[in-house]
Amino acid sequence: GAVVSQHPSRVICKSGTSVKIECRSLDFQATTMFWYRQFPKKSLMLMATSNEGSKATYEQGVEKDKFLINHASLTLSTLTVTSAHPEDSSFYICSARDAQRDLRDTQYFGPGTRLTVL
Amino acid sequence: GESVGLHLPTLSVQEGDNSIINCAYSNSASDYFIWYKQESGKGPQFIIDIRSNMDKRQGQRVTVLLNKTVKHLSLQIAATQPGDSAVYFCARGSGGYQKVTFGIGTKLQVIP
Numbered sequence: 001g002a003v004v005s006q007h008p009s010r011v012i013c014k015s016g017t018s019v020k021i022e023c024r025s026l027d028f029q030a031t032t033m034f035w036y037r038q039f040p041k042k043s044l045m046l047m048a049t050s051n052e053g054s055k056a057t058y059e060q061g062v063e064k065d066k067f068l069i070n071h072a073s074l075t076l077s078t079l080t081v082t083s084a085h086p087e088d089s090s091f092y093i094c095s096a097r098d099a100q101r102d103l104r105d106t107q108y109f110g111p112g113t114r115l116t117v118l
Numbered sequence: 119g120e121s122v123g124l125h126l127p128t129l130s131v132q133e134g135d136n137s138i139i140n141c142a143y144s145n146s147a148s149d150y151f152i153w154y155k156q157e158s159g160k161g162p163q164f165i166i167d168i169r170s171n172m173d174k175r176q177g178q179r180v181t182v183l184l185n186k187t188v189k190h191l192s193l194q195i196a197a198t199q200p201g202d203s204a205v206y207f208c209a210r211g212s213g214g215y216q217k218v219t220f221g222i223g224t225k226l227q228v229i230p
Contacts, residue, residue: 095161107218
């Protein structure tokens with residue numbers, strides 16, 4: 001159990017276009033989902049925390065108008081990279097926190113989405 | 119500021135030997151310290167965590183040690199296998215797992 005999926009796994013787009021990445025919790029409800037980005041051979045950096053039905057909380061230095069996050073249901077959060085540029089190329093990873101109290105409090109990570117902006 | 123870092127960026131270990139991956143942290147306001155394994159092109163996989171009020175926790179072939187005096191965390195992997203080859207991240211969790219801050223990562227290479 002506790003599987004998180006992401007779609008797409010890889011995406012290549014032209015500079016100036018927008019890209020949407022989906023994060024789904026497949027077998028549990030997630031009131032909170034997190035979005036990270038990871039550059040090659042670097043660590044994961046938290047971008048934002050999204051709570052179902054409310055606005056996302058962005059980390060310092062992350063542009064909320066650039067990285068739009070929607071968490072419309074307990075099993076789905078989306079990250080839209082608007083007007084993507086080559087410097088946005090990265091590995092984007094989501095995680096979800098299980099809402100059920102009787103399960104272990106932890107974050108379950110998705111497999112990541114490789115974004116390449118040409 | 120808060121940070122979680124690692125001593126060694128790369129660790130090469132002979133198959134069957136034990137591996138020890140170290141991590142130092144500078145901020146002790148954490149509920150959990152966590153170890154994740156990340157294989158190439160994949161998301162992090164939870165290995166084991168330890169509450170900040172504990173010193174040691176054991177799992178299957180893994181042991182995490184926490185020394186709060188010197189702010190040091192280690193992951194010990196017994197009888198290292200080729201499948202253990204990956205990048206290992208230490209991380210801290212605050213507010214339970216509400217916020218997880220990752221360290222730099224250590225690449226573990228298992229030599230057959």
